[in-house]
Amino acid sequence: MLWWRAMVAMVAERALGAVLHRLAGRALLRLCFIVRYKLGHSLPATIDDIEILHHSPHYIVLSKRYDLLINSNDPNELTVQAQLRHLFPHLADKQLGHEFRFSHRLDFATSGLLCISLSKLAAKAVTKCFTRGQVDKYYLALVRGHLSQEMLDISLPIGDDMRPEWHKIKMATAQNPYVGPCKVAHTRLLVLQRGLYCDYPATKVLLKPSTGRRHQLRLHLSHLGHTIVGDFSYSNRRDMWPYRMFLHAHRLVLPSPLDYIDVQTKDPFTPEDPRNKWVPVETLNALTEETYQRLKDARHHCHGMNS
Template identity: 45%
Template sequence: MAVERLYEDDEYVIINKPYDMYINSDNENEKNTVACHIASHDSHLSSSSDPLHFVQRLDYSTSGILCIAKSKSSAARAGKLFEKRLTKKYYLAIVRGHVVFDLADIKYAVGTDLTPENTHKMSAAVDSSTLCGEPRAAHTRLLLLETGHYSGDAASVVLLKPVTGRRHQLRVHCDAAGHTLLGDYTYSDRRDSAPHRMFLHAARLVLPFQTKTLDIQTQEPFFRDPELSSKWKSDRVHIKYRSKEDFLSACDVIDRSYTVGLKYQEFSLK
């Protein structure tokens, strides 16, 4: 798959990462990486003749916006924005089941899954008995956009806004709220293997630098794919989102602190 460049200047290149692609790899024979597509296989290493600095990460299965710095100083400036939670990140996702609320705050802490069979999963501390190692506070906002059916099974399109940035946070929080991501093989306990991809996409990133604000957005990714659109039957569009203008309006809704007119739910450890 091609790696689309969404923005580039002397300091940064911001790309649209395809799903099922690594960001980089120490194996020089692994060519399915962002690094290989936009530079060279070793560009993530300091020893490279033209090093790149990945200031954020996306899972192998996740598509969407990825910010890459061209120097250490540029990486540090962008890194501080992420560290201080000054960036805004918005993800489109399709989840299993029909979401029954309009807006939710999911505030379960996230840590390492300590179940014996686990090797790389994370876990949400939904109650005191959860086997969750070193849980850290985590917060995700979820806004319902559309309900429908995928291959006859109930599903919902949602907008996700991570307030914090924990490993696998969006996947873990959606699962903890009772709506595992469509195609998420890992957090469905290896049951959800039929879809051709995991439906999580980083659709918008706002970087408020001192000199300028970068507001980068992709086109809606899912329904442009015939493999999804041929299997999707829409029941109701709750909030329009498929055009870039409508998506910005949906982002405005999830940014609001009030919930007047919306059915609201909070998920947290009481």
Template identity: 45%
Template sequence: MAVRKIYESDDFLVVNKPYDMYINSDDENEKNTVTCCIASHDSHLSTSANPLYFVQRLDYSTSGVLCIAKNKTVAALAGRLFEKRLTKKYYLAVVRGHPDFELAEIRYAVGADQSPDQSHRMSVVSNSSLAGDARPAHTRMLILERGFYCKDPVAVVLLKPITGRRHQLRVHCHATSHTILGDYTYSDRMDTAPHRMFLHATRLVLPLPNKPLDIQTPEPFFNDVQFSGQWKSQKLLHKYRNKEDFIAVCDDIDREYIIGVKYKDFSV
């Protein structure tokens, strides 16, 4: 799949990462990487002739906005913005089931799954017994549309991670009993029918001091005939499919509380 550049300056390159693609790899024979598509195989290494600095990460299965710095100085600047939670990230996802809420706060701590043979997974951890790499995590979820995929109930949701833990959105959706459609790992290897995992980083707001970035991709799912051909809408709660409508729902999820919306708090 092609990696499409959606923004470039002297300091930053932003691309729309395809699903099922690695960001980089130390294996020189692995060509299915963002670095191989836009630069050289070793461009993620400091020893590269033209190194690139990934200021954020996306899972192999996740598509969408990926921001890359072109030098150490701006990489450090962007890194501080992420660390201080001054950036804003918005994801579209399709989840299994029809949630009985419209807006949710998910405050489950996330740590490595301690189950045998699950070293690549993360899991919910009790906030009262944080240990090892477990850390508090916070996600907001806004239901945009309910419908059916292959006659199974699903919902299109907007996700805003307040913190940034490994697999946070996938773990939090799974913990609410609404696992992301096509998430092989967190469906216990059961959800194999969809052609992809339906999680897409749709918008990134990076408040740089001189030139703030606000990067948005087109809506990713309904332009995919493999999804749209199997989709049937039941109820639209918020318009979101064009750029202006998506910005409006981002404004909604940024609010602490929305009057008239059924709210649910998930925490342990």
């Protein structure tokens, strides 16, 4: 019976470790909030903190601010859903789970473009575009360190991190021994600028995912050793001093037969905003149509990273 007792003790030890890890994680997350919102330069989102960039009979495309949930089951929580209901009460459909048809998702900490379908037909058209690989999404990010290669092709399958302390918090690559079932994930990266963030080496990159896995860009960049500035989770809960996570959905090209969408935002990570603490030293590529096309067509002209 000694082996049985040893096994029970081991399971109990692991369970206790996971609980303590989660409690510590919540405490650090609270500390991160205090640092960014009480001591730092972040201001809480408001009901009007939303920018509509495209509005047609079929779709709304908006720019979501960072640190904001898309929807929630708590009616008192500020979300994109609540902002849309406030702005367009006549478009809220009580028959839907969260009143609006969100065509895709963005993480809580990620800012940028989000598309909402205004009918079943419009939502079906968007789904077909995504399924056929016809949607082009471009993201801007500021990452730690200087990337030596100008362009990278990253193909690393992604799955859930199955460790109890990280479950539903982090994802993992196929090379991680704790990863669950994986799905193919592909990201293309182009260096825009190299410079300094808070006097430390950093790189501004343009990213184009061709798959849409949870935390895909954050995990792929972390795997490269170039974690996104301000990414609390993938810095092992250390990077809490930046006022936000520096990942932004910058451009969306969605060729729906109902309404051809090509929308882009301004670059939020410029040195003109003192909160960014970003000083570019070397510019390799500017945000031009040629740059977007180069990234899209660069299949045979960039360095690869495979699992």
